[in-house]
Amino acid sequence: MKLRRCTVVMLEPREQVQFDLQAILQGRTELATNTTWFALAGHLNQPVEISAAQRELIGTLSPRHWVAAGELPADGTVWQPLLDAGLLIADDEAHAGPRARDEALRDMHWWPLSALAHRHARWQGVDSAADMRANDLVTAKGLRRQLGAPPPAVHEYPGQYEPLPPAISGDYDQLLERRTTCRNFDAGRSISRELLAQLLQRTVKAQAVVQVEADTEFLKKNVPSGGGLHATETYLLVQRVDGMEPGLYHYHPVQHALIGLPRRCGRPLQEVARAMLSGQDWFADAAAHIVLVPRFARTYWKYRNHAKAYRALLLDVGHISQALYMAATERGMGAFVTAAINEVDTEEAFALDGVTQSPVAIVGVGWRGPALETAEFDPNHVVWTLG
Ligand SMILES: Cc1cc2nc3c(=O)[nH]c(=O)nc-3n(C[C@H](O)[C@H](O)[C@H](O)COP(=O)(O)O)c2cc1C
Incomplete structure (x- = not known):
């Protein structure tokens, strides 16, 4: 040997x-x-x-x-x-x-420190919601109690700041104002297949395919991507979408189509979602969970052993999540993103090997429920109007 x-x-x-x-x-x-x-x-x-x-x-x-x-x-x-x-x-x-x-x-040409940071930050079986509750870290007041005062919200230079003119508010501004992380999904209401399709079309669908050689393609999408490589795969855990079997799916960004994936355990989907979301029950009732999974080899094909490549992948995921928020908000739905996920449990659910593909964030979409049970950050009362 x-x-x-x-x-x-x-x-x-x-x-x-x-x-x-x-x-x-x-x-x-x-x-x-x-x-x-x-x-x-x-x-x-x-x-x-x-x-x-x-x-x-x-x-x-x-x-x-x-x-x-x-x-x-x-x-x-x-x-x-x-x-x-x-x-x-x-x-x-x-x-x-x-x-x-x-x-x-x-x-795959990982930059060694990124490989270590990714692998050793993966969670399995973590209940972050229970941990936060046990440590009094759920509310802003609790955070202040346990951790003292944070660094100031604004970094100010001494001297007089020159005021900028306020822009005239238009449709886009109103849309932006309605974007608030949803933590109160209606567990009894489904979304239509057309709605889910539109969200995917607006965010992760390829709007064009550029063929460089027979074996080399680049995709144009509505979100930016480091190196134009669009290495992030879209997996779905569908709970309540009309006309769709609840289950696990993979999205094809060129065909704009979904394929069902085998379930690997008999646990109810809501339980699988909750495990993936590290116990965050306020997110678990979203109608569909969209799992954003970099396929590292595609980005590292160009950025070999590159100190910035992993950062670019994380930023890509952030862009997709914001685009999903906006697309959902525009249709009156709620959306969330979380990085507090059990990567290992998510990989197991979707049969991902965790080396070539591994999740970075989960976005959920669905209708808001009638009552604000878990706090949302809506200080201007745009989403949850007073009275
Ligand atoms: C990268 C990232 C991770 C987040 N993770 C969580 C999370 O684990 N749990 C949660 O309840 N909200 C999470 N959020 C939502 C933030 O708490 C939320 O964006 C923030 O409180 C501001 O509220 P707003 O999105 O409604 O403006 C996350 C947001 C981002 C961008």
């Missing part, structure tokens, strides 16, 4: 602070610190605790050149746990899984 180290790995010393038990027994309260090393790999979901000898070994191995296990400068007690954890890659059949994930990451 030959071994190499994985392609993207960062070694992190983490200081842990604990009460010093010895000191406490002697009547003193002192804090003891100890440093533990962790290896964070671009193809692994979890950091792996490593010893000093393992840290040294990782530092001596190449991600490209294979070494026979017998020739490693450390014995099996050192390298075997690294192999088991996936930090070392082996050339044999038994370790084909981690090898394939590592090769997929390498072949």
